[in-house]
Amino acid sequence: MTNNTSALTRQPTDCREVQIPIEIFLIIGIVSLSENLLVVVAVIRNRNLHSPMYCFICSLAAFNTISSLSKSWENIMLVFRDAGHLNPQGASELRIDDVMDTLLCMSFQGSIFSFLAIAVDRYITIFHTLRYHALMTMQRTAFILITIWAVCGFSSALMIAFCEAAVVKIIFIVLFLAALFLTLLLYMHMFLLARYHAGKIASMPGATGYHRKSGLRGALTLTILFGVFLVCWAPFFLHLLIIMVCPENPYCECYRSLFQLHVVLLMSHAVIDPAIYALRSAELRNTFRKMFFSLKEAQNYVHSTCEFGISFTWKY
Numbered sequence: 001m002t003n004n005t006s007a008l009t010r011q012p013t014d015c016r017e018v019q020i021p022i023e024i025f026l027i028i029g030i031v032s033l034s035e036n037l038l039v040v041v042a043v044i045r046n047r048n049l050h051s052p053m054y055c056f057i058c059s060l061a062a063f064n065t066i067s068s069l070s071k072s073w074e075n076i077m078l079v080f081r082d083a084g085h086l087n088p089q090g091a092s093e094l095r096i097d098d099v100m101d102t103l104l105c106m107s108f109q110g111s112i113f114s115f116l117a118i119a120v121d122r123y124i125t126i127f128h129t130l131r132y133h134a135l136m137t138m139q140r141t142a143f144i145l146i147t148i149w150a151v152c153g154f155s156s157a158l159m160i161a162f163c164e165a166a167v168v169k170i171i172f173i174v175l176f177l178a179a180l181f182l183t184l185l186l187y188m189h190m191f192l193l194a195r196y197h198a199g200k201i202a203s204m205p206g207a208t209g210y211h212r213k214s215g216l217r218g219a220l221t222l223t224i225l226f227g228v229f230l231v232c233w234a235p236f237f238l239h240l241l242i243i244m245v246c247p248e249n250p251y252c253e254c255y256r257s258l259f260q261l262h263v264v265l266l267m268s269h270a271v272i273d274p275a276i277y278a279l280r281s282a283e284l285r286n287t288f289r290k291m292f293f294s295l296k297e298a299q300n301y302v303h304s305t306c307e308f309g310i311s312f313t314w315k316y
Contacts, residue, residue: 015254018261022075025267029072032270036061036068039274042287049283052141053125056117059145063110063152064270070103071267098160106156108266109175111273113148115229116179119186126190169240176237180230228276232269235262 039061043049077096080086086093124135159168239255239262246252 015250015257017257017259020260020264022078024264025075026072028264028267028271029068029075032064032267033068033072035271035274036064038288038291039284040065042284042291045291046283046287049287050138052136052138053118053121054281054284055138055141055145056114056121059148060111060114060118060273063107063114064273066103067107067111067267067270070100070107071263074100074104102156102160105159106152109152109156110148111269112176112179112233113152116183117144117148119183123186123190126193166244169244173237173240176233180233183229228272229269232265232272236266 040058043054043058043061074097077086077093081088081093121136125132128135155171159172162168235258239259242252242255
């Protein structure tokens with residue numbers, strides 16, 4: 001159970017590799033899995049959430065769910081390996097490891113493109129409000145989602161199969177940088193637009209400080225969204241870049257020794273995603289509340305039924 005990007009031959013260095021306890025990965029995976037599954041179920045159950053924006057959020061949550069499942073399963077297998085129950089060089093173990101790496105790679109790429117799709121959707125919402133429903137139809141949304149999943153799945157399988165080739169890492173990095181650059185342009189444009197509207201509202205007669213703060217708060221939210229994405233993803237892709245640029249430099253090896261910490265950041269982004277994209281939605285919060293009360297009512301029904309069955313048995 002080895003990671004393809006960290007299994008390369010390391011050069012001598014004074015920097016010891018940072019080891020993160022498996023329990024940390026398991027906790028992050030379980031929390032992420034619970035949050036993202038909750039988002040997926042909520043979007044599927046509530047017809048009011050069947051819109052392009054929430055479809056992209058559901059897709060992002062689904063990619064995060066796959067990532068959490070794969071990483072949690074990988075860590076469980078590592079526990080069995082350390083206990084001597086699995087052979088890390090066995091044929092079946094290596095095939096399972098390749099499948100998990102493919103799923104992880106697919107989920108990471110899917111998160112990037114889902115994030116970009118959400119940014120484009122918000123861009124259209126702001127700049128083409130009147131034409132939004134004509135531009136972002138459910139048919140086009142379905143086509144975009146099918147394309148994202150197909151491209152991510154196919155490219156991830158190729159990347160894992162030819163992970164040793166430098167061109168694979170180059171393509172991976174170029175895709176990330178392209179999506180990052182486009183997302184940055186979109187959010188900078190929306191940030192400037194939010195400030196522009198805040199200034200116009202503030203200059204109108206009768207405008208209050210509340211309107212000014214509301215506009216700036218919206219611009220700040222967009223900045224936080226992009227900042228969290230950058231903090232969680234950039235270290236991992238810098239790791240890939242360092243592998244290609246300076247594979248024999250001891251200082252680069254010091255940065256590569258932090259690889260497991262970079263993976264923790266990637267997994268943490270899957271935990272933060274639902275809070276940023278989903279939990280800020282009043283409609284989703286109401287759906288979560290209804291789901292919770294429905295679950296509680298079902299538990300009460302089962303509990304009362306069991307008590308009635310026990311009392312009936314004792315009586316007769």
